[in-house]
Amino acid sequence: MKNKALTLTIISNITSNYGEGLGNVSTVQKVFRNGKVYATRSRESLKNAIMVQSGLYDDLKVTVDGAAQKLVNDDVNISNCKALEGGYMNTSGTTNIRKSSFYLTDAVSCDEFVNETRFHNNLYLASAYAKENKINFQAKKDRENEDKKENSSGLMPYQYEFDKSLKKYSITIDLDKVGVDENSPSQADTGEKIQRVLSILKTIQNLSLIVKGNMDNAEPLLIFGGIGEYKTHYFDNVVNVKRDTLNIENGLKDRVKNGYRVGLLRGGNFINEEDIVNEFSPLSISEFFKDLEEDVKSYYEE
Incomplete structure (x- = not known):
């Protein structure tokens, strides 16, 4: 293997999820940064939505040992149970931990919270x-x-408070960890590894979230990333949107040049849409994911 990762940083129009309520009042989750308050959707919420909608939880088996946890044994392991791809801790007998093969950040609003x-x-x-x-x-x-x-x-x-705004989140998949578990000699075959990664990508492309009984279209409006040597959220610190405008700085331009792509859903979602087009020559969102799928297949099959 080439020891690389697939990393994406995404701007989507997403609703926030909710924290603790007080009586009959529900408040959105928020974070405090640089002296300002921003609405957020937690990484746990995003990860659960991706696992469910991608079908990775279709074969989930649960056991209870004090707390509910994913079932893992000689017969149910990473090779035949894709639900384990998101990681697990199993305390039945010897405690075994397998970290997730992919990681998300919180989806944080690009602009400060307005109630x-x-x-x-x-x-x-x-x-x-x-x-x-x-x-x-x-x-x-x-x-x-x-x-x-x-x-x-x-x-x-x-x-209840309501927030639906442009939010940024990142996801990074360690391609060499997919379908592999150091606690088990078994691993998924190449075809299964490809399908697990592609199912995650397909879900991100068409992500929807249910919030307070409403369906939320969380598809990407702008996306940076691809497969590269950096096993981190490579674009998370350089993709910044304020007041519906992408900040096009040298740091962002330099990282795109390192073999990564840009995808854009055209339609006036960004004030400086033409500047984005002129600077990055972005693919359409469907083209971006189609090319990325081919990259994933080539990575595992070569």
Whole structure:
């Protein structure tokens, strides 16, 4: 093997996920950087979505040893269980740990957080229940002789912060770790390794997220990366977007020249879209992933 990694840094229009609620109020997860607050979607949330949507969790088997954990034994191992590709810790008998073959960063908003609060209620459901059970929850309360039925309709107003904004995240796949487990003599064959990597790439290309009952199109709008010698999030520090504008600096241009590609979904998502086109001659998103798939096949088959 050539001991290389596949690394991608992606700009997508993504909603944040939620932290702890207080009563009937839900707040988005946030991080504090450079004196400002930014909304975020956690790497754990992204990884779980990728594992589920790629089909890598289709053969997931779970055991409980104090806590629920992935099942690993002589019959269920990295060669025949793709769910283990995301890593595991198994404490049945001897504790064995196998690190994930791919790593993600948090998806952090490109611009500081601006609170947009949404207010909702379950009025229709409560009305239907009240009608069926002859409950009048619109009547004025008589505090001394309050009919308890008036408060049993289940009417519940609630509110939550909402954020959907351009966010940056990175993913790096250690190609030589895919389908390999130092705790097991077995490993996946070449065809299986290729399919596992391609399933992750296909999912990133068409990623969707369910947030508060809404489907979120999280496809890449701008993407930098490819296969190279750097087993790190190579573009994470040089891809920066502010106010819908990509900061085109020498550091970014130099790294692209090291054998990497750029993909762009054209359509006015970035104010300086023409500058991006003139500087990088980007591929379309579909072309970017098609070429990357061929690179993955060549890497494993050569």
